[in-house]
Amino acid sequence: MSFDALTLECFLAVAETGSFTRAAHKVSRTQSAVSQQIAKLEKQVDSELFRRGKQLTLTSHGELLVSYAKQIIQLNREAMDRFRSPELAGEVRFGLPEDFAAVFLSEVLSDYAAQHPRVLLHIECDLTLRLFERFKKKEFDLVLVKINRPEDFPNGVDVWSEALEWVGDQALFDHTEKTLPLVLSPQPCVYRARAIQALNKLKRPWRIVFSSPSYAGTVAAVQAGMGITVMPRNMVPRNLNIIRTKHSGETLDNTHISLLKHHNRNSAVNDLEAFVDAKLKL
Numbered sequence: 001m002s003f004d005a006l007t008l009e010c011f012l013a014v015a016e017t018g019s020f021t022r023a024a025h026k027v028s029r030t031q032s033a034v035s036q037q038i039a040k041l042e043k044q045v046d047s048e049l050f051r052r053g054k055q056l057t058l059t060s061h062g063e064l065l066v067s068y069a070k071q072i073i074q075l076n077r078e079a080m081d082r083f084r085s086p087e088l089a090g091e092v093r094f095g096l097p098e099d100f101a102a103v104f105l106s107e108v109l110s111d112y113a114a115q116h117p118r119v120l121l122h123i124e125c126d127l128t129l130r131l132f133e134r135f136k137k138k139e140f141d142l143v144l145v146k147i148n149r150p151e152d153f154p155n156g157v158d159v160w161s162e163a164l165e166w167v168g169d170q171a172l173f174d175h176t177e178k179t180l181p182l183v184l185s186p187q188p189c190v191y192r193a194r195a196i197q198a199l200n201k202l203k204r205p206w207r208i209v210f211s212s213p214s215y216a217g218t219v220a221a222v223q224a225g226m227g228i229t230v231m232p233r234n235m236v237p238r239n240l241n242i243i244r245t246k247h248s249g250e251t252l253d254n255t256h257i258s259l260l261k262h263h264n265r266n267s268a269v270n271d272l273e274a275f276v277d278a279k280l281k282l
Contacts, residue, residue: 090268129188181227
């Protein structure tokens with residue numbers, strides 16, 4: 001008995017997402033194909049790997065296989081990378097916002113490092129506007145930033161556009177006669193600027209009650225009922241509520257997420273850019 005890489009990739013994708021549909025997007029296969037791969041694997045090990053119900057959860061056999069599958073996939077990727085001609089190597093200075101690192105990129109970057117052990121990643125988190133200024137000074141080779149016009153940069157890639165949402169206690173937001181307490185990152189911050197601009201247009205009084213560049217700190221403060229914050233829709237954690245706006249003036253503009261690099265001459269930078277772009281669009 002032997003395992004093939006595609007089957008294990010599908011298995012890990014289902015284990016990590018808890019969904020055949022989301023796993024299919026992650027591995028760029030159809031849902032039917034992923035289901036067939038899981039059925040094939042369960043027949044191969046003669047054990048059920050998932051409990052099928054309202055949610056997919058791993059069985060004890062599934063949990064045991066996860067650790068082996070990760071090791072097999074990592075060794076497979078390292079071996080393939082060793083036989084590249086030429087093998088990918090170099091250094092990349094990558095800057096990104098802390099909230100994106102917290103929500104999306106830890107797994108993405110660990111996957112990339114496993115595939116390309118000879119690429120040395122220097123990663124820093126900062127507020128978007130500071131990342132942008134440091135990128136212009138060539139302190140970074142590649143940055144992931146929230147920017148309105150990536151087309152202004154010859155090597156800019158628009159990763160996606162996402163709706164910004166007010167997040168927190170609906171009742172607190174609906175008390176329009178009271179000063180709205182805000183939980184926002186310090187200046188300079190794109191989300192902070194969008195929130196304050198919208199409230200000023202509405203002539204609604206506001207005050208900052210908690211300021212932190214940390215995504216985890218922001219979530220904790222809002223969860224504690226300290227105030228309202230602003231987040232992209234797909235970054236709102238399950239333990240917080242998206243606020244239902246009642247007037248068009250309360251709606252926030254979309255945020256645009258882009259990857260910027262200086263040129264196309266660095267193969268390691270180009271490869272990391274393509275990898276991050278593909279992963280974030282899944």
